[in-house]
Amino acid sequence: MAILKVARLGHPVLRQVAPPVRSETIREAETQRLIDDMIETMREYEGVGIAAPQVHVSKQIAVIEATDNRRYPDAPDIPLTVLINLEVTPIAPELEDDWEGCLSLIDFRGQTPRYQQVRAKALDRDGRPFEFVATGFHARVLQHERDHLLGKLFIDRMKSLETLSYLAEFSRHWKH
């Protein structure tokens, strides 16, 4: 396994719409290695998710996980989940603002509106389809990762950039 270089804001790969993965290629060694490396990279940089475009690969693959995360100490646990060709559909129309960060905007946090409850559909790393309903922070992470596959970043979803804060200022002035 390898820790991959993370693309940061300004790299064009973050703004591309990633094509879906063809299901017959999911079990190939190259895809499996990419998934393993994404998991390793997410854990190394203490993300709660990472999408393939963030490691310079324009493909619809994301991984998420949260357990005792130092960057998000209040986050509820999310089991390690590999999401290929992820689709996210809101279940209810209400949006809720909360703080969000991103390994591609490593020093920033901003209040970002997201749907509170969503249905996620994807293929697992063996190519099997699965779906589940997620709420709250889990739903937020899924919408964030789905956005990466569409070339969108959390700053695009903020209603205004007034709360966009450097992490140090966020900790000093906003953290509750």
Ligand SMILES: [Zn+2]
């Ligand atoms: Zn991100």
